[in-house]
Amino acid sequence: MKSMKSGSNLEKVIASGNPAVTAELGPPMSASPDEVVEKANILKGCCDAANITDCQTAVVRISSIAAAKIALDQGLEPVMQMTCRDRNRIAIQADLLGAAALGIKNCLCIAGDHQSFSAAGRLKGHAGAKNVYDVDSIQLAGILKKMRDEGLQEGGDPLHESPEFFIGSAWTPGGDPMDFRPYRLKKKVDAGSDFIQTQGIYDIEMFKRQMAKAVELGVPERTAILGGIIVPRSAMMLKYMDKSVAGVSVPKELIERMLKAKDAAGDDKKKMRELQEEEGKKIAVELIKQVLDIPGVKGVHIQAIEWESAMEGIVKDAGLYPRPQL
Amino acid sequence: MIVGSQKPFDEIWEMVKDFKKVLVFGCNTCVAICHSGGAKEAEELASKIRMKASQEGAGMQVDDLAVQRHCEPEYFEPEMEKVRGYDLVLSTACGVGVNFLSERIGETPVYPGLNTTFFGAVTEPGVFVEMCAGCGDCVLHMTGGICPIARCSKTLMNGPCGGTDEGKCEVSSEIDCAWFLIVERMKKLGTMEKLLEIKPPRNWAPGTHGGPRRMVAEHIKDMEEGEAQ
Incomplete structure (x- = not known):
């Protein structure tokens, strides 16, 4: 096996040729580590690494670096997310050194939801906050690469020890303007992204077309693309994502399948939920298989949002269990 | 204005x-x-x-x-x-x-x-839209004349984030996504290849991040001083 960039478990699984599985763990609005510990123990074993989100939806939560360390201590490998929203390049690099010193080996570079997002208006958030966006996500990937491969800070000063991160970026293949998205993916890889996690895919045909373009650009041989799967939990959730989540479109058939599952429960609310959740897990498994069949795809990034308990069954049913021990 | x-x-x-x-x-x-x-x-x-x-x-x-x-x-x-x-x-x-x-x-x-x-322009009677942020380091020649500093909510330099929806910004459907406009404009101009280069981190110092700014038009200053003598 060629020498590792970071030696992270995720990197090893990708290098081994097995389809990689990442999951997502959203830290809570709490000073207690308990929820992170609990979620980490549910996800451990179901994935090769789990993303620890960085104040997702622009709401204050346990910082991604601290939550990543808590997860790591539980035996779950973290992918620490780092947004450009809240830190300038000085703070970002300081946090990267700190994260590396704590044993964190994967980092996902993202712009981050704008501070006005406030959990899509469900929470107060901090819409009046001043944002930073000193660098963008592509520049951030470049900073990580420069620190790792050249031992230099962005400004040029040397580091005594380089942080050895496996560098990740996000990709929204279905985002506007769609014909530019494969090129933006290429830029992310040119900047230094070792792996890519995509926005949730429901429209497999669209993803196939975008992947074919990515293949044309020679991207998949230079990075590991993990297709995003957001496990649907209800017809309402699918409709919401189709209508309101940028870059996500949900084919009618999937929404209809969920509605059918819901209707089969009659007036029984509990059953309505159970049947939709069962159908949602089935849909997730099908999507995983379809995504993994697309040329150039090296794994899946499965998000069972606030529903970590669903992960194990899904991974098993998709034939991705147990995870390789490398 | x-x-x-x-x-x-x-x-x-x-x-x-x-x-x-x-x-x-x-x-x-x-x-x-x-x-x-x-x-x-x-x-x-x-x-x-x-x-x-x-x-x-x-x-x-x-x-x-x-x-x-x-x-x-x-x-x-x-x-x-x-x-x-x-x-x-x-x-x-x-x-x-x-x-x-x-x-x-x-x-x-x-x-x-x-x-x-x-700093903005009148896009229709009674409607004023921000078009320049006075950042001190103009990049409009690389972005089809549409400013990613003033008009992208995240001042991104390398293309649209994942929040673009039907050409609008994730912050509000009233805001055009600057990068959507830039890509469309560059396509029309036949200069898309310029967008494929990675723009490195910016030097924000010529903007407000370098402290309050001052500009001296030397030729005017010299001329005035010459006349005074």
Whole structure:
């Protein structure tokens, strides 16, 4: 096996040729580590690494670096997310050194939801906050690469020890303007992204077309693309994502399948939920298989949002269990 | 132009209510064009304050005046004696005007009647849109003439984030996604390849992040000094 960039478990699984599985763990609005510990123990074993989100939806939560360390201590490998929203390049690099010193080996570079997002208006958030966006996500990937491969800070000063991160970026293949998205993916890889996690895919045909373009650009041989799967939990959730989540479109058939599952429960609310959740897990498994069949795809990034308990069954049913021990 | 909008009247009243002799001082350049601080608006605001003062039983003299520009002394110097005769100048110029007058007026306080908002253009009658952020390091030749600093909510330099939806920004469906516009424009110009280069982290120092800015037009300075000799 060629020498590792970071030696992270995720990197090893990708290098081994097995389809990689990442999951997502959203830290809570709490000073207690308990929820992170609990979620980490549910996800451990179901994935090769789990993303620890960085104040997702622009709401204050346990910082991604601290939550990543808590997860790591539980035996779950973290992918620490780092947004450009809240830190300038000085703070970002300081946090990267700190994260590396704590044993964190994967980092996902993202712009981050704008501070006005406030959990899509469900929470107060901090819409009046001043944002930073000193660098963008592509520049951030470049900073990580420069620190790792050249031992230099962005400004040029040397580091005594380089942080050895496996560098990740996000990709929204279905985002506007769609014909530019494969090129933006290429830029992310040119900047230094070792792996890519995509926005949730429901429209497999669209993803196939975008992947074919990515293949044309020679991207998949230079990075590991993990297709995003957001496990649907209800017809309402699918409709919401189709209508309101940028870059996500949900084919009618999937929404209809969920509605059918819901209707089969009659007036029984509990059953309505159970049947939709069962159908949602089935849909997730099908999507995983379809995504993994697309040329150039090296794994899946499965998000069972606030529903970590669903992960194990899904991974098993998709034939991705147990995870390789490398 | 510099775009500003009048502060809410309640806020203005809180500022002025304890003064006896107030001048509402308008500026007839940018803020007149955006209908918020020119001679007409200064006159209307003075009248509104007089009415409120009368309702509240506050004995207050409120006058109005406007000059062509608040950012060059030659326009307001001739009126300075008049302006100094008040307890308060409520300026409806942009923030530049308020600062500049404050430094020259002596003991009289100068308060802002406007919130100065941005550098913008009139996209349709009554609609003003931000188009430049005065960042000090223009990149418009690389982005099809559409500014990612002023017009992208995240000041991104390398293309659209995942929040673009049908050409609109994730912050609001009222905001065009700058990067959507840039990509479409570059396609039309046949210069898409420029967008494939990675733009490195910016030097923000020429913007407000390098401290307050100053520009010296050497040729003008030299010419003036030459004439003085």
